[in-house]
Amino acid sequence: MRKVYVIGHKRPDVDSIVSAIAYAEYKRMRGWNAVASRAGDVDPETNYVLERFGFEAPLLLNEARGRALILVDHNEVAQAVEGLEEAEVLEIVDHHRLGGLVTAEPIFVHIEPTGSTSTIIADWYLRGGIKLSEEIAAILLCGIISDTIVLRAPTCTEKDRCMARKLAELSGLDIEELGKEMLELKSLKGERSPREVILSDFKEYTFGSVRVGIGHVETLRPEKLVNMRSSLLTELKHIKEEKGLSMALLMLTDVLKLDSYVFCVADDPSWFERAYGVKLRGGMAYMRGVSSRKKQLVPPLARLFGFGISSS
Ligand code: MN
Ligand code: MN
Numbered sequence: 001m002r003k004v005y006v007i008g009h010k011r012p013d014v015d016s017i018v019s020a021i022a023y024a025e026y027k028r029m030r031g032w033n034a035v036a037s038r039a040g041d042v043d044p045e046t047n048y049v050l051e052r053f054g055f056e057a058p059l060l061l062n063e064a065r066g067r068a069l070i071l072v073d074h075n076e077v078a079q080a081v082e083g084l085e086e087a088e089v090l091e092i093v094d095h096h097r098l099g100g101l102v103t104a105e106p107i108f109v110h111i112e113p114t115g116s117t118s119t120i121i122a123d124w125y126l127r128g129g130i131k132l133s134e135e136i137a138a139i140l141l142c143g144i145i146s147d148t149i150v151l152r153a154p155t156c157t158e159k160d161r162c163m164a165r166k167l168a169e170l171s172g173l174d175i176e177e178l179g180k181e182m183l184e185l186k187s188l189k190g191e192r193s194p195r196e197v198i199l200s201d202f203k204e205y206t207f208g209s210v211r212v213g214i215g216h217v218e219t220l221r222p223e224k225l226v227n228m229r230s231s232l233l234t235e236l237k238h239i240k241e242e243k244g245l246s247m248a249l250l251m252l253t254d255v256l257k258l259d260s261y262v263f264c265v266a267d268d269p270s271w272f273e274r275a276y277g278v279k280l281r282g283g284m285a286y287m288r289g290v291s292s293r294k295k296q297l298v299p300p301l302a303r304l305f306g307f308g309i310s311s312s
Contacts, residue, residue, distance in 0.1 A: 001033040004090060005059070005067055007081055008117075009074035010039045011201055014046045014146035014182075016073040018139040019117040020058050023072055023093060026121065029130055034070070037061040039081040043200065045185040049142040053135045073117040075099050075109075078204040078211075093120055095155075096294050097302070100206065115153060115160035118143025122163045134171050141167035141175070142182065149218060149255050150179030155292045183220055183255055190219040190252070194228060194235035198250050204243070205298060207305035213243060215250040216293045222254045226261055226284075233283045237265045247271060247301075251293055258291040275300040 006024040008016025020036040027034035036058035042050065050057055061067075065083035070091040076099030077084055089101070091108040095117055112120055118140040125132040125140075144164045148156040151164060168175050189200045198215040205212050215236075217225065225232065232250060240248035247266040254260065263284050264272045272278070276297075278285045290296045 002068055004032055004034045004070055005037045005061060005064065006034055006070045006072060007037045007039055007061060007064070008072050009079040009203070010081065011199070011203075012038050012040050012042065012046065013073075013201060014049055015116045015118055015143040017042065017046050017058060018049065018143040019072040019093070019121055021055060022118070022121050022125075022136050022140050022143075023070065024058075025136060026125060026130060027070070035059055044188050045146060045182055048181070048185050049139055049146075053138045053142075055135070055139065072121075075101055075111065076203075076205065077101055078206055093117060095120065097298060113155075113157070115151075115156040116144045116147035118147070119157075119160045119163045122167055123159070126163075126166060132170060137167045138171035138173060141171060141173060142178065145175065145179050146182055146186070149253075149258070149291065150175065150183065152255075152258060153291055154258075154289075155295050183218075186255070187219040187221055190217045190221065190225050194231045195239070197225065197228075197232065198235055198239055202239075203293070204245070205301070207302055210246045210305045211244065212247045212249070212301055212305075213239065213245045214248075214293055214297055216253065217251070218253045218255050218291075220255055222252050222261060225252050229263065229282070229284060233263055233265065236263055240265050249297065251290075251297060253291045255291075259286065259288050260290045261285070262287055262290075262297070271304065275304045 006020045008020050024034040024036035038058045038060055042057045061081055063083040064081045064087040068088045068090055072093045075092045075094050089103055094111045095114045122140045144160055148160055151161055202213055202215040236248050236250055250263040252261040264280055272280050
């Protein structure tokens with residue numbers, strides 16, 4: 001039987017890794033030859049989750065040419081494993097905007113604006129009456145907690161809360177306790193070199209002919225990073241040039257206040273204010289109530305630059 005690789009985005013986070021593991025398992029129980037895989041190194045938060053609940057890191061796939069794939073937790077080519085254009089995508093299970101992928105054949109796509117991909121997969125397990133082990137329940141709960149800042153992010157829906165409650169019950173875990181540990185590990189990302197800070201969770205987007213990169217750091221200690229602002233801006237400029245982007249942003253989210261500091265370098269300095277209605281001061285803006293990249297930073301850019309979808 002053909003091997004199918006279930007894979008999340010590059011620079012994987014907890015949600016990308018645990019959805020790949022849980023969905024591959026789900027597919028195997030339905031007779032597929034599915035293998036959980038990943039498109040990059042595992043971060044400390046994810047490593048903690050895997051070790052604590054007894055899972056190996058999924059198979060590292062550096063390129064996917066000629067392989068059959070199921071994409072989880074992303075659908076944009078710019079965020080996917082190398083060689084995607086020459087792979088065969090069989091399914092997409094995601095909670096992000098549609099980002100322009102085209103396919104040769106009709107495929108199964110499930111995109112739902114939930115707080116995490118783990119939520120969608122947990123729902124399928126529970127509704128399908130498929131046996132959900134304590135360990136799979138635990139890692140799916142971690143996926144929800146990680147993506148929704150412990151159910152506090154503006155992306156968090158009633159469905160996320162409901163699934164989290166059920167998974168906590170099945171795995172015997174305390175959401176707040178687990179959340180505290182994970183926030184602490186997330187914050188470690190913000191304690192590295194400027195380059196690692198920016199790239200640890202950096203996603204690229206294509207809006208028509210404009211390419212934008214946005215790094216996101218969620219931390220309990222944003223002041224540390226704000227104090228490094230000049231070195232972060234210098235490095236952000238390097239990364240923008242290196243990747244040939246028109247604009248590069250770095251979002252530092254204070255996970256207690258759910259506000260963000262956003263750093264910006266762009267070909268046109270007016271883009272930021274036109275998109276967000278906020279003025280940059282010294283390359284930075286403080287944005288109150290903003291903590292989601294996909295829901296609060298990406299949509300205004302898509303509206304400003306256009307989607308590049310041709311209607312002919
Ligand atoms: Mn993700
Ligand atoms: Mn996610």
